[in-house]
Each structure stands twice: as structure tokens, then as C-alpha cells.
Amino acid sequence: MRKYFLLGAVAILTETNVNASAVNGTFTANVTLEKSTTITCNQSLNFGTVVFSDGGIGTVHMEPTGEISKTGDVVSVSGATNTVCQTNTGKAFDAQTLIINDGNPTIRLSHTEYGETFINISVGYIISDNKVEFGGDLAIDNPEAGTYTGTVNFAIVY
Numbered sequence: 201m202r203k204y205f206l207l208g209a210v211a212i213l214t215e216t217n218v219n220a221s222a223v224n225g226t227f228t229a230n231v232t233l234e235k236s237t238t239i240t241c242n243q244s245l246n247f248g249t250v251v252f253s254d255g256g257i258g259t260v261h262m263e264p265t266g267e268i269s270k271t272g273d274v275v276s277v278s279g280a281t282n283t284v285c286q287t288n289t290g291k292a293f294d295a296q297t298l299i300i301n302d303g304n305p306t307i308r309l310s311h312t313e314y315g316e317t318f319i320n321i322s323v324g325y326i327i328s329d330n331k332v333e334f335g336g337d338l339a340i341d342n343p344e345a346g347t348y349t350g351t352v353n354f355a356i357v358y
Contacts, residue, residue, distance in 0.1 A: 239332075241285040245323070245352065247338045248280035256342035262335040264326040274340070283334040297357040298325055298332060307336075309348035319348050332356065 247260055251274070258272025266282040300323050301307065309319045323336040334352075 238288040239285045239356070240288060241283050243281055243283060245283040245334050245336060246279065246281045247277070247321070247336075249276075249278050250338070250340070251275045251277075252340060256340060258340055260338040260340075262337075264324055264333040264335040266333075266335070284331055285334070286331040298327060299355045299357065300325075301353050307350050307352050309350040311344055312347045312349055314344060314346070319343055321350075323352060327356070 245262075247262065250260055250270075252258060253273045253275055255273040258270060258274035260274055260277055260280070261269045261271075262280055262282060264282060266280075268277050268280050270277055305323045307321045307323060309321060311318070319338065319340065321336045321338050323334055325335070326333045332354075
């Protein structure tokens with residue numbers, strides 16, 4: 201009797217599953233893949249040697265094309281060079297969106313000897329065809345004399 205009861209219970213459960221409703225659907229999945237283009241820069245963005253007088257407050261402005269202007273206590277600027285970066289394919293940039301340091305164009309340069317002494321620069325740029333030229337603004341406020349360095353990360357979206 202017990203055997204018949206178990207067989208009956210299994211038959212009812214099986215029958216219940218057979219009568220279950222189902223909903224079917226489909227969707228499309230897509231992806232567009234593009235290989236990143238390597239960009240090569242010819243040299244560092246170099247504000248050169250900046251000589252300043254006792255007050256030590258002033259600015260050096262470098263156009264992305266390399267022209268220099270100075271204000272305040274900046275006496276002279278020598279050896280300054282802009283940076284020119286080009287694609288390895290020669291492909292022109294269709295759109296002209298450039299992102300510097302994740303959206304923050306102010307770059308912090310640290311003193312190579314003291315480390316904790318900083319100067320900020322703001323980076324400017326011009327995009328044309330398959331190249332981008334960088335310049336920027338250097339503001340000094342009675343800094344420690346010495347060499348300052350930093351890294352600029354950028355991405356061009358086109």
C-alpha cells in the first residue's frame with residue numbers, strides 16, 4: 201500500500217510539472233571592437249630654465265605651438281619646448297575630444313630633490329589631423345630653486 205501511495209504522489213508531481221506554463225524570449229547582443237591607436241610624443245613638455253627675481257611671483261605661458269610669454273618676476277625663459285604627439289597610423293582624429301588626467305588639466309610637478317615641494321601647471325592643447333600639440337601655463341610663487349617633474353596622462357576620443 202505504501203508503494204502505491206508513493207507511486208501516486210510521484211505521478212501527481214510529474215503531471216503538475218507537465219502542465220506548467222513557460223514564457224520564451226530572445227534578444228540580440230552586439231559589440232564593436234576597435235584596436236587602440238598608439239600615440240608617440242616627440243619630447244617632454246619642458247618649460248625650460250626659468251629665471252626669476254627676488255619676489256618670485258610670475259607666470260610662463262607656452263602656446264601649444266611653442267610660443268612663450270612671461271609675466272611678473274620672471275626675468276627669462278630659455279630651452280622651453282612644447283610637445284607634439286602623433287598617431288602611429290597617420291589616421292586623422294575625427295572627433296576632437298581630449299581628456300587630460302581623467303578630466304583634471306592641472307598637473308602637479310614635484311621637486312626632484314625635496315619631493316614635497318610642488319608647482320602646478322595647466323595644460324593646453326591643439327588637435328589637428330593626426331597630431332596633438334601641448335603647451336601650458338606655469339605659475340610660480342616664490343618656489344624652491346631646482347628641477348620639478350610630473351606625468352601627464354591623456355586620451356583622445358574620436
